[in-house]
Amino acid sequence: MYPRWLWKALALPGVLWLVLLFVLPFYAVIAVAFGTVDPIFQNPVPIWNPFNWNFDNTLKILAQFLPGERYWTVFVRTTTYIAFAVSISLLIAYPVAYYISRHARRTKVLLLVLLVLPFWVSYLMRMLAWVGLLAPDGLINSFLIWSGIDDTPPNWLGGHDGTVIYALIYGYIPYMVLPLVAALDRIDNSLIEAARDLGMTARQTFFRVTLPLSKMGILGGCVIITLPMFGDYYTPNLVSSSPSTSMLGNQIYLYFHGGPQPDVGATLTVVLAIFLSILMAYYLYSVAKAQKDLQ
């Protein structure tokens, strides 16, 4: 009906845009990371030809990720924060998603609306909200003093690991609940009824049927929030101004905007991207495997 070239022609502007402004820019990061530094001006000189890439700086920087070296602490801190944030998020998100998809009947639509609401409130606004609440004279501390729980509450915004983890959870958890709801919604109710019919207790049904069937949703939800958390630098900055809570993203940000050393920043970005690609590849591999198993 339509000429064959039409669809490709329609896709062309978009593909071109993404190639020129997504793929090429990433290549620029690599070129800077594997480039050299001008000896006089100390600004990076990208090397575009992969055969001339210079890995000396990269190796030096990678070596600093080893235990005891410069980036070791920040790398361990970042992964610890994220590990805590993701697992606590899962512990909160799963029951919520489970209730919404399996038990909420009349309130389901309302709950879904409420669930989606945070997506449409700026991340910065949501952080600002907690900055106000956690301020030394904020509502949280006022409550603690008023109720007598703690007469001298700490300054939550003064560089606490817990506050950063808490803020990460608050910031990203909505992105985890939604894929979980979708995954749990996909489970055919008759499978659960069949399990009960075949003599399983509610507990057995949950652990042997529901949980395994929602595995991909759990994994998907974890990946969806892990990836942006690794690139986060604004959350720790907003709820803790102390360098003792800085993450990998802050490190990258500093090399570009603090004391400018874009070559180091670019290398760290490449390291981060490779690390996350491995994570993503594992996820895609599991998805493909799970799909194969189901056939």
Place this chain on the structure above:
Amino acid sequence: MNTIVDTAPRRGLFAGILHRLIGLVRNPHGKPRALMTITWLYMIWTIVPVVVAIAFSFNAGRSISVWQGFDATRWYWGDPVHSVLHDPGLQAALWQSLKLAGLDMLIATPIGVLLALGLARWRGYGKRPANFLMLFPLITPEIVMGVSLYLVFQYVYVFIDPSTTAQVIGQVTFSISYVVIVVRGRLMSIGAQYEEAAADLGASSWDSLRLVLFPLMLPAILASMMIVFAISIDNFVIAQWLSCGAGCDTVPIKVYSATRSAPLPSINAVAAIMVYLTLGAVLLAFVLYRFLTRGERVKGQAEGGLTQMGSVDFN
């Protein structure tokens, strides 16, 4: 002393929830009260802080953390120096945000719609890589995109300085994928049948594009425009990395820098304005979508549409 007082009521709460959970396992047909409690607590926890923050934009005093009385107008336009209306920085940031969002919407939507059409119908070589390419901006951490664009403007597209132009280009780059996801989803559900029917009834390719495919795609196009507007107005990282300094500050950038110094409730006010705008855009998108597809509603689709609109936003 401290610890005892601290943990005692909590333990009571946890014990209560645990008790309920045990009850649920013992009696699976009873109402899952524990789960319900957790769910509603979660909803309150995610939403109430934002409501509180918005409430502080009506604070009569200068604090964003201590309530000093109600004043509906002071931080919006009442205060002659610090209100959103009179603070030149905030006002400029508001305009900058709207400008970026508007331009982003106008550029990303057509490109994304065409790409969605192409990807949905394109057969043969190149489709898979193109599809993959389209998905990448969705999963790439924003800082990686920020760094990439920052460097590409510095070393390759040297004729573009960090500026409004650069910010728009950056936002379009990550917005295109959202448009594609929304519009392609619609195209999938439309299928090829209506176009085949049109051709069968004698319509030329152009006629079937104009009279059938476009009207059927329209709801998705409008919805994706609103979504692009909403995510663009909330965007912080890309705008910050490609900012030219004070003149390029958007509202999220202002919120960021103000939060780290000494924020006034006018920051809450300007952030609240953004929330109103975003929710307005999303609500408009939803209502338009419902109105334009009113002829095709099947039961249960309302939920589907809602979750779909949220799930595309996971960067």
Place this chain on the structure above:
Amino acid sequence: MTQGTNGTIQLVDLTKRFGDHLAVDGINMDIPSGEFFSMLGPSGCGKTTTLRMIAGFEQPDTGRIVLDGQDMVHSPPNKRPVNTVFQNYALFPHLNVFDNVAFGLRRGRISKDEVNRRTNEALELVMLGDLGDRRPSELSGGQQQRVALARALVLKPAGLLLDEPLGALDAKLRRQLQIELKSLQERVGITFIYVTHDQDEALTMSDRIAVMNEGQVEQMGSPREIYEAPETAFVADFLGASNLMDGVAHGRDDHGRCRVTVGDHELVAALGQSDVNGPGKVTIRPERVQLERPGTADNHENRIEGEVERSIYIGSAFQLIVRLNAGCTIEVEIQNSGCHETFEIGSRVVAYLPPDALRVLPEKRARSQGAPAVARASDTERTGKREETTEPSTEKTDTGRTARQAQA
């Protein structure tokens, strides 16, 4: 675009391949003007692909599609004087009923008054005259089906292509619409090409039926020919009217009948081809099998001993499942005349299979390509699996039984 053409449609050596799957494998059909012609077959037999090639949505790899002497293989669907009633109707959801029906007319150079007049006429024809301003979603399934019909007929096509148009409706409505559709076709006199997997539907409405399997035509003929004289085991099985037993044919005997062995029993069959050799199927209708007590018959011709496995009372008749010594089970139907002797479960019986009710069918229809039957068997499984999702699965046995009951 829609002249008062004759509407004779010829398909010549049509083939279509999707990847490595041969969907349509050399089909020849000759459909005279004004005929109600059905293509009947299971999911993935190529019937829908054939229809889509006639409509112009698929391009055949080889072969010709000739309408009134003109090859239309190279004309796009919007230039072909045939129209389609789609499986899910494909009514444009953004247009009301009137605009849906008028859609095709407005593509041509027809005056506004003429468009209105003909659209209203078409709506009257399908008895929807007063629903013109409704949206398709506000109509019932049966009404939507009529709109689809009106939308196609209003263009006065030379041929109307119907792709399982009743598939989405419930059984009662389907029966009613079958009759309406047939009478409508007789009134408008347009060639109908009807695709279905439901043998009931095909048998009720068609002038002629082509039974298709694996992209080929197994048999073409009137409903009666197809039902009563199936030429291949597939046709007999698909129409579900007969017992099918595995056997080996040994060619013609002195009386011109076919000799065949089932298990270690020799039988003779007088129906169908007699000069068949090699493995095949032996078929007999349940109502033609006669049951006797052991030792009561005077000869052993076409008699096999067996045991009653099950007896089902179905009102007008008894249905018995008999396990024969030849190693297979057959279904036997005995009319409930009120006084016949009953056969208890487990009792020994002799089944008499009269030669004039017994038919030998080759395993596969002899194909021009000469592909051996064995090599094809795996093929069936593969293609069957792949196509399963595209069309509703066929409940062969169930509908087959209905057909039989309707006959009895």
